[in-house]
Amino acid sequence: MRAAWAAIDLEALSNNVALIKAEAAGRKVLAVLKANAYGHGLTRIAQELEQADALGVARLEEAFELRSAGISRPIVLLEGFFADDQLPMLAASNIQPVIHHEWQGKAVLAATDLPAPLHVWLKVDTGMHRLGLEPSKAQAWYQALTDSANVAASPILMSHFACADEPEHPQNTYQIEQFKQLVDEIKPTATSMANSGALFARLGQEHDWVRPGLAMYGISPFLTHAPTLSPRIHKLKPVMTLCADVISTRDVKAGESVGYGSAWTSQRDTRIGIVSIGYGDGYPRLAPEGTPVWIAGKRYPLVARVAMDMVTVDLGPDSKMEPGETAQLWGADLPVEEIAAHVGTVPYELLCNVARRVNLCYEGSDK
Ligand SMILES: Cc1ncc(COP(=O)(O)O)c(C=O)c1O
Known part of the structure; x- marks a missing residue:
């Protein structure tokens, strides 16, 4: 007899990733692997995700665990770095921080000891009111980071939905509109908005990068059903x-x-x-x-x-x-x-x- 175990079905994972790729229709996929790949085992899940264009984690330790396991794909730190002295390590390992606050932007501009320029994402607050720069400051920061020798390429402009699990929530339309205004103003080279819920509800999924987490593991994020949901949501298989x-x-x-x-x-x-x-x-x-x-x-x-x-x-x-x-x-x-x-x-x-x-x-x- 056995005490508790979790069977992790990697065929189900690849089925779900294929559905996500089909739904994303050519957009790049940032596979979200934080919290030990939602409990499924960080390194092993990352090894299976050859189709993902980048991997997303929340903690520096998670990023280094992936690098130590020989995973060479770009890794995005979804909350960015936590202290200025982490920047050289990120630059050396191609770990890409999300810049969600001015203190982080200032630290990137001020860094003097980077072994290579950083790839960064710039997060703007379109209505979640948690992380992200105020929209009025976004353009100036986008430009400053683009112009900095510490930054390898223009930041990827991103935002996060507060209510993607409720597709008909009016906050979604508001955030999409806010983001669109910023994109029109800033004209970034790349953008990203959709998590699993938004992707399968077809909200803001037209941006260059999608960022699925829960759906990869075969779970529906939706609390309510809506007519706009993609039928593919029913084909997800629990991992x-x-x-x-x-x-x-x-x-x-x-x-x-x-x-x-x-x-x-x-x-x-x-x-x-x-x-x-x-x-x-x-x-x-x-x-x-x-x-x-x-x-x-x-x-x-x-x-x-x-x-x-x-x-x-x-x-x-x-x-x-x-x-x-x-x-x-x-x-x-x-x-x-x-x-x-x-x-x-x-x-x-x-x-x-x-x-x-x-x-x-x-x-x-x-x-
Ligand atoms: C910035 C960001 N993007 C994407 C995701 C993935 O969300 P989900 O698991 O709902 O697809 C998360 C997870 O919370 C996140 O914080």
Whole structure:
């Protein structure tokens, strides 16, 4: 029997990347691999993504992990650098920072010890109001960076949607309009707006670069459905299937309680199954009673408190199940979107939280 593992289906990954490429229709793809490739394993996923034109991460450590593994493709630091003294390392390793604030722009202009000019992206705030230069300052910064000997080529002008997961949200139209005005004014050589949601909702996907994350892993970013959605969204296949074995079963009587805090009491005589996965593996502790678990082709409800190493499912009064069956917590037969809805979170969080002790088992590639 096995404790928790995650099967990572690399054929599904390549299916999803092909759909993204088709949707992007010739635009360049910046594949977003931050947070350990959304829990799927940074280096191995990067090695599979030969079709991506660049890779995006959020932390310098992630970028260097990729370089140490021999990945030579351009890497974009989506939050840019965190301290001025990191710039020479970035320049030496062709790690491209996003400049999202004036302090970063000033540091690039002021650097005196770069081993090579930097490739940079310039992020403008079109309505997310988180990272990005104010639109009124964008043109001057674009020009200053273009003119600087520390910068290899004109920056790629980018912005990020606040509401791409809700395609009909009016904020999307507002941001597209804001970005268009800036592009008309600045006339940058390259632009980028769309993440997964925007790409499949066909919002701002006409720019030179698309930046998909979640869709690569086979997950729909959409909270609501909209008529503009590309039909390709339904062909995405989940890459991660999170599994653990049923390591014990037991018959409980009506009135008996199970697990920590004796928080769940069975209303009937029934058989329960104990599955060897818990919040120590990244399964959410707050998953409520009734969250589905897939075992031997059927859904069973989660009952009792999620513990560090175990969860409990109600197998029903007629169950003859014995230890040894494999349970699926999410993945090929049980959409992670559905589990996220039960827990009151988003699939992003569930995927990123898969813990280090969960073995990532790669399937479907001969690399
Ligand atoms: C700047 C930027 N672009 C693209 C993405 C990818 O987003 P998604 O996973 O929704 O496709 C992210 C992720 O949050 C991001 O921060």
